[in-house]
Amino acid sequence: MAIRxxxxxxxxxxxxxSSFPLIHCRGLVKVYPLSGVEVHALRGVDLEIKQREMxxxxxxxxxxxxxxxxxxxxxxxxxxxxxxxxxxxxxxxxENGLAATRNANLGFVFQRYNLLAxxxxxxxxxxxxxxxxxxxxxxxxxxxxxxxxxxLHDFSQHWPNQMSGGQQQRVAIARAIVKxxxxxxxDEPTGALDxxxxxxxxxxxxxxxxxxxxxxxxxxHEPFVADFCQRKVxxxxxxxxxxxxxxxxxxx
Amino acid sequence: MAVKFxxxxxxxxxxxxxxxxxxxxxxxxxxxxxxAVVLMMSIGQGxxxxxxxxxxxxxxxxxxxxxxxxxxFGVRSGTTNTMTLKxxxxxxxxxxxxxxxxxxxxxxxxxxxxxxxxxxxxxxTPAVVDISSLTVAQGRFFDDTxxxxxxxxxxxxxxxxxxxxxxxxxxIGTEIRIKNVSFRVIGLLQSIGAGMGGNDQDDVIYIPxxxxxxxxxxxxxxxxxxxxVQVASKEQMDSVQNAIETLxxxxxxxxxxxxxxxxxxxxxxxQETAASVTGSxxxxxxxxxxxxxxxxxxxxxxxxxxxVTERTREIGVRMAIGxxxxxxxxxxxxxxxxxxxxxxxxxxxxxxxxxxxxxxxxKMAAPISISSILISVGFSIVVGVFFGYYPxxxxxxxxxxxxxxxx
Numbered sequence: 001m002a003i004r005x006x007x008x009x010x011x012x013x014x015x016x017x018s019s020f021p022l023i024h025c026r027g028l029v030k031v032y033p034l035s036g037v038e039v040h041a042l043r044g045v046d047l048e049i050k051q052r053e054m055x056x057x058x059x060x061x062x063x064x065x066x067x068x069x070x071x072x073x074x075x076x077x078x079x080x081x082x083x084x085x086x087x088x089x090x091x092x093x094x095e096n097g098l099a100a101t102r103n104a105n106l107g108f109v110f111q112r113y114n115l116l117a118x119x120x121x122x123x124x125x126x127x128x129x130x131x132x133x134x135x136x137x138x139x140x141x142x143x144x145x146x147x148x149x150x151x152l153h154d155f156s157q158h159w160p161n162q163m164s165g166g167q168q169q170r171v172a173i174a175r176a177i178v179k180x181x182x183x184x185x186x187d188e189p190t191g192a193l194d195x196x197x198x199x200x201x202x203x204x205x206x207x208x209x210x211x212x213x214x215x216x217x218x219x220x221h222e223p224f225v226a227d228f229c230q231r232k233v234x235x236x237x238x239x240x241x242x243x244x245x246x247x248x249x250x251x252x
Numbered sequence: 253m254a255v256k257f258x259x260x261x262x263x264x265x266x267x268x269x270x271x272x273x274x275x276x277x278x279x280x281x282x283x284x285x286x287x288a289v290v291l292m293m294s295i296g297q298g299x300x301x302x303x304x305x306x307x308x309x310x311x312x313x314x315x316x317x318x319x320x321x322x323x324x325f326g327v328r329s330g331t332t333n334t335m336t337l338k339x340x341x342x343x344x345x346x347x348x349x350x351x352x353x354x355x356x357x358x359x360x361x362x363x364x365x366x367x368x369x370x371x372x373x374x375x376x377t378p379a380v381v382d383i384s385s386l387t388v389a390q391g392r393f394f395d396d397t398x399x400x401x402x403x404x405x406x407x408x409x410x411x412x413x414x415x416x417x418x419x420x421x422x423x424i425g426t427e428i429r430i431k432n433v434s435f436r437v438i439g440l441l442q443s444i445g446a447g448m449g450g451n452d453q454d455d456v457i458y459i460p461x462x463x464x465x466x467x468x469x470x471x472x473x474x475x476x477x478x479x480x481v482q483v484a485s486k487e488q489m490d491s492v493q494n495a496i497e498t499l500x501x502x503x504x505x506x507x508x509x510x511x512x513x514x515x516x517x518x519x520x521x522x523q524e525t526a527a528s529v530t531g532s533x534x535x536x537x538x539x540x541x542x543x544x545x546x547x548x549x550x551x552x553x554x555x556x557x558x559x560v561t562e563r564t565r566e567i568g569v570r571m572a573i574g575x576x577x578x579x580x581x582x583x584x585x586x587x588x589x590x591x592x593x594x595x596x597x598x599x600x601x602x603x604x605x606x607x608x609x610x611x612x613x614x615k616m617a618a619p620i621s622i623s624s625i626l627i628s629v630g631f632s633i634v635v636g637v638f639f640g641y642y643p644x645x646x647x648x649x650x651x652x653x654x655x656x657x658x659x
Contacts, residue, residue, distance in 0.1 A: 095576065114656070131574040131579060135256045
């Protein structure tokens, strides 16, 4: 609770000053010991993402972008270097602190939706609230509001297998935003979708960003998806090779 | 910030419902285990109660004295007719003796009109009524006068009555023949039921002991087959037994080195022995049944391990959206406990059902003890926690990023 409040407080203080780096990585190195050989997934990454930014992290497979996403998402720890989420040194958090941070401050969207198959859309969106100790009507109301935001109000009682891929991914987005996290982290959110659905999903992210001031980080290898973002960071062999603003990104 | 218990239970129920057949098969081990424990305890306690009731009917504060030396390994040798009615009279005068019923037994054909029945007639004294807890349903039992006057009177048990009087006629005052000796029926006993080992305790005819000796067996020296001695209280059992032993040795003029020419069986000791034997039988049956509970627990662990592997991605997602390791541990532990608890409840139902069926067919009580239910429920919770803990720990120790990438 304390960690969550600390991070939240920071966010409130900096809501006006959007130059404050929400995500601040300095010299991030990640080494995996893989059957005796050390694999250097990240070789010193410096990255700052400010509040209300919408950033695409691009790179071919094996470039280290998923590793970066895991570290930013507090699901893995760096070998060396620093990572501050809203000013908090994540490496100093224990397991429970990391879980609480993921629950309160991060919203994940995955390539394969990763919804619970035997639960309604509503129940899936309620899950993060359950892990925050909420239940009942309060959780249901919040989850319905999130489903509204992704345009799935009428699908709350549908099961994942009764929905299209695009709809399932929208449920996953509703699940990610239901706790109004500091950062929405999307790992290849369009990887399993056709072009129309992909565009749909990216427009929802843009809407979240535009209307609710969400900070969105999208990991992708498709340039078409990256064009929906304000800023494009390219990683190759564990290092950032380019970091550019995207002109006319709203008009895709 | 932990997940509410109601939500946690809901997680577990959903997971179990997702694989109904598998959940049921996993529970089956526990169902059988608990059912067996409940059934075995029930049958055991029913048997024990019946054994005790039978022994009690024989009389708890009872000494059975039979003639004949007790040889090696308890084998009786010789058929000495050393014990007499006078011995019985002498024993009756001892302190702490409430009653003595001497017995002379003879068996043969009994006839009434054209009906016949083969059974045994027991020659005894009126003291047997109290000692064997007999109740006269109709007519009267013979009295001391009948014994002294060697009367040819008989009191019938229900089995004898129904076989000789198939029309249900009033037997009082009628004449029957026992081994061709004519007897007048003066009483009919109430039914007692089956005794230990299933012998019919209603298949009896009581006649005066003197009549049995003189008219039936041609015994002239007053010898008797056996005597039952009722002792006034349980505390006096040993002292009375010793007093009888001394008295009989003196009366029979046995040398100090000679072996007893009689045998005393202490019913209180038999009762204690029977209680401990049936007690350990129940324990043995319950332990065997409990082993199947452990086997059931291993089944739960096995399936839970499979489940954790299958649901690795789900665990990863749950962790990504904020489940702590404790939350995951609790969820999987609860699933295991629910499996075992639900299995226990079904097992109790089957156990009770089985006991009722047993009671119906075996025609004896099979009481369901609350303790057997509490023990089996408690034990199955322990089994669930014990065998669920390892798989749950495996789930909780997963690394979220690796679990998410698991194929």
